[in-house]
Amino acid sequence: MIEETGxxxxxxxxxxxxxxxxxxTCEGCTAGICKPENQSMEIEALNQAGAKVGQKxxxxxxxxxxxxGTMIVYGLPALFMVIGAVIGKEALGKIFTGxxxxxxxxxxxxxxxxxxxxxxxxxxxxxGRKDESKPxxxxxxxxxxxHF
Numbered sequence: 829m830i831e832e833t834g835x836x837x838x839x840x841x842x843x844x845x846x847x848x849x850x851x852x853t854c855e856g857c858t859a860g861i862c863k864p865e866n867q868s869m870e871i872e873a874l875n876q877a878g879a880k881v882g883q884k885x886x887x888x889x890x891x892x893x894x895x896x897g898t899m900i901v902y903g904l905p906a907l908f909m910v911i912g913a914v915i916g917k918e919a920l921g922k923i924f925t926g927x928x929x930x931x932x933x934x935x936x937x938x939x940x941x942x943x944x945x946x947x948x949x950x951x952x953x954x955x956g957r958k959d960e961s962k963p964x965x966x967x968x969x970x971x972x973x974x975h976f
Contacts, residue, residue, distance in 0.1 A: 830889040833969065834871065836879045843877040844965055846887055873963040884970040889963040900951060905944040912940030 834848035847868045871887060879885045916936030921929035955961050 829891055832871070832887045832889070832963075834868075834881050834885060835885060836875075836881050836885055836965075837870065839875065839881060842875055843962075844873050844879055844885075844964070846871045846873050846885060848887070869914060871963055873965050875965050877968050879965050879966045879968050882970050885965045886967040886969055887963045888966045890961075893961050897903040897952075897955070901948055904948055905941050908944035909937045913937035915940075 832848045834846040837845045837847045839845075848871055850869050873887050877885065913933045913936065917929045917932035920932040920936060921927075924932060
């Protein structure tokens with residue numbers, strides 16, 4: 829479990845927008861659940877603890893959701909690029925005999941690389957709407973926050 833502490837900014841039904849201080853680990857995050865602001869991040873979380881605006885809360889993010897997202901966001905484009913390069917060199921090299929196979933490899937590799945990013949974009953939009961992939965407010969740490 830990845831845990832963060834933040835302050836509830838707003839509520840929308842069972843979803844709470846929580847402001848969490850930005851950390852150095854946020855730079856490489858691929859979960860797609862945060863919206864960067866100046867020195868903090870906005871996280872949409874399920875409000876299972878019944879927190880109210882201004883309260884300090886503890887949020888939990890499933891490690892499996894984070895790892896799955898990382899594998900898809902980084903692994904799928906890399907895999908597609910390698911597959912595209914092999915297809916370009918082996919298959920397209922035989923079809924377009926007058927063209928350098930390395931050029932065909934590069935073009936088809938980068939083409940499938942772009943296709944993978946399009947697939948990842950659609951996947952992140954679909955996953956972002958599912959409640960089971962969202963972080964959860966597990967605990968209210970303080971009843972109010974005078975600095976909010």
